[in-house]
Amino acid sequence: MNEIVITLLRTFIVFLVLLTMFRFMGKKELGEISLLDVVVSLMIAELAVISIEDHNISLIRGLAPIFLLILLQVILGSIGMRNQSFRKLVEGxxxxxxxxxKLIQENLQKHRYTLDDILFQLRQAKIADIREVEYAVLERSGTLSIFRKGEENSQFTLPLVLDGxxxxxxxxIIKRTKDWLLTELEKEGYYTVDHIFYCSYMDDSFFIEMKDHGT
Structure with a gap:
């Protein structure tokens, strides 16, 4: 009976600690969690179980590696916010x-995406034939965003500048060059991309948002 009470108490404490720490990890939809988030979450789950079940380990000792993982996630997440190359390496x-x-076979092979995979996704989207698709984009989360030909939303925009x-x-992808982009931006009055936070191009027009001061 005493062991049950101790286990329940440790469970409650670990729950409160994890709830508090995960608040610092930021909010993301489940479909948008990165590989880093998955690895950290799996390790934390395993360590949490050990902290609860093994009464020979003190709670402080059991929670210490969890604190370390949360700290690493926050630090690496902060690096990813500031370093685009690192973010792409971790999150894709x-x-x-x-x-x-038309299927882009090179990208299918590179990302180990089989014909069965893509045909299944198309059937789920009620699309009977690949020729009905204008674009299909494999998102970082692993989901497939599909744009059907002839639909009002069949056009989509790709970012041409992200965080400078x-x-x-x-x-x-849009069959343009870096020189073309720089020339067009100069026509719009932007002589450097360093201070551009976001830039996209659709229907022969640009959407540009500058970085906030101090960013």
Whole structure:
């Protein structure tokens, strides 16, 4: 009976500690968690079980590695916010799998996405044939965003500048070059991309948002 009470008490304490610490990790939808979040969450779950079940380990000792993991997640997350290359390494980036009704086989192979996978996703979206698809983009979360030909929302915009960095891969997708982008931005009065927080291009027009002061 005493052991049950101790286990319940340790469970309650670990629950409160984890609830408090996860508040510092930021909020994301479940489908948007990164590989880093998954690894940290799995390790924390295992360590939490050990902290609850093993009464020979003090709570402080059991929670110490959990605190370390949370700290690492916060630090690495902060680095990712400031360093786009690191963020792409950890979280990946969206990839085009279908363009104008044609499969991009190189991207399918690179991301180990089989024909069965993509056909299943298309059937779920009520699409019977690949030729009906304008674009299909594999998101960082692993979900497939599908844009059907002829629909009002079949057009979508790709970011050309993110946090002062030109997205050359997206430029290749829209069949444009870095020189073209810099020339067009100069026409709009922007002579450097360093202070551009977000820039996209659709229907022959740019949407540009500058960085906040001090960012």
């Amino acid at each position: 980036s969206p990839v085009m799998l279908i363009e104008d009704g 960095v030109i997205q050359e891969n997206n430029l290749r």
